[in-house]
Amino acid sequence: MKNLLKFSLLFLFLMQSCSKEAWLSGTIDLEGGEDWKPMVYLVVPEKFDAVAQSFVGKVLDSAQIDESGSFEFTNPPEMKAPVLLEIVVQRSGEKYANKLLNENPETDNYFPLVYESEKSIKVNAKISQFQASFSLEEPSLINGKMIELRDLRLKAYQKQLKNQSIEEASDEGLLEREKRLVEYQKQLMDFADDTDEFFPAMVALRWASPEGNYERIAELLYDQSEKWRKLYPEHPWTKELGSMADKENLPILIGDQVPDLLLPMENGREVRLQSLIENQRLVLLDVWASWCAPCRMENRKVLLPLWEKYNAAGFQIVAYGLESSEKAWNNAVKKDGAYRWLHASHLLGDQNPLMDAFRLKTIPANFLLNEEGRVLAKNLHGEDLIEFVDNYMKER
Structure with missing residues (x-):
């Protein structure tokens, strides 16, 4: 029993x-x-x-x-x-x-x-x-958004990243490759901006950079942090996002004032950055290196023509080099015809006060500054940089 x-x-x-x-x-x-x-x-x-x-x-x-x-x-x-x-x-x-x-x-x-x-x-x-x-x-509203996000990601990948050509792996193509990546990331960030669904937005932010590198889209990350802080202030992920997007953890943003660093110039003088900006209509602060092939290409093909075209009208270039060899630095400046504009370097390689102050990890990097030292645009290269300078100088 x-x-x-x-x-x-x-x-x-x-x-x-x-x-x-x-x-x-x-x-x-x-x-x-x-x-x-x-x-x-x-x-x-x-x-x-x-x-x-x-x-x-x-x-x-x-x-x-x-x-x-x-x-x-x-x-x-x-x-x-x-x-x-x-x-x-x-x-x-x-x-x-x-x-x-x-x-x-x-x-x-x-x-x-x-x-x-x-x-x-x-x-x-x-x-x-x-x-x-x-x-x-029959997905729920929130999971329907996940499907929509997947479709957007897949389409963006196929358009921007899937068919990277061999030429884009060359020195000249590296900047184009980075541009395509940023365009891909922006589409995912735009999705997060357009939706009020929290979890699909969080996935979009992480898919924009699974490795957590938001240096080139820092402004978009900051805006997302502000948005979700207002909508879901107590969610622990909102707080994590807020920490990641704290301005102290991001590169200098568009609209920010650049720090007035004391820069060792090529001629041996030490000069405040702000003194190089004053009395100029537009300043390009270019962060480069003699060993950076895309930087060298841009010196010759983009910066030199822009300097010759607009310097007399108030356009200046201040180039900061991530250099450890003064000889290599001087040789690159001379060979590229870049001696026409201003150069500075602490000669400490990539571990230097400017990279720390601007919270940068990647070059080429640049900042377009007005006469007050406020960032108008950043990380524009090639035709995008030429178009911005042309429009700005012609309008003022």
Whole structure:
């Protein structure tokens, strides 16, 4: 009798487990996926900087994909408020369930979605093109935004980054490559700016730079921080974003006043930056180096023609070199014809007071300054720089 009671209780438990409704289920097309595990993992990024980042998300659960491609999760997360999850697949042999690929959105191995209490989610995807093929049946408003963001990212990638030519890997093409990357990032940041949905916006910000490098789009990051600080001031991710976007952690922004540094000039004098800006209509502060091939190309093809065209009308160039060899510095200035404008360097290489004061990590970098030393524009190169200087000098 006792054994019969135990069997009955076990049978009842199994029946209840089997009848438990799946909160997340779907079908994964396994065709061409011989190199992939027939498993689906749920990962939760517990911090903002863990979103779209490998090896840091917490693995919540896993489910087997059966021979028909079906899978389901029956135990929902123990969270009442909406939470961002990442649904992930992994290649065979991968030891870590929380490895996320961000190299190519056509083949990346995860999709971010939002769990909302008591709402079921049904998905479909092709395992070898997981992110690009991911779809939701009757998505909620917030997860519909995730699909919209994915579509935008995929289109932007295909337009700006996918077909980088061999020529763009050359010295002359490096600036064009960077321009394409910034254009790609701006589209994701614009999405975040246009939506009031918090989690899709956070994913857009992280997809703009999964490695967390926002140096070239610092103004956009700062604006996003201000936006979400007003809408969701108490959310911990808003506070994380605020810390990242603190002006003390970002390069000098457009609209800011540049610091009045004491600069060692090429002629041996020390001069305040502000004294070089005064009485000029427009100043280009150019941060370069003799060993930087794109910088050298821009000296010859862009800066020299601009200086010759507008210097007499109040356009000045102040070039700060990341130099450790005075000889190499002087030789580059002479060879490029750059001796016509002003040059400064602490001769301390890339660890120097200007890079610290402007909070820079990457060159070429430049700042277009008005007579007060306020930043009008920054990091313009090639035709973009020529167009800005032409328009500014002609209008004033």
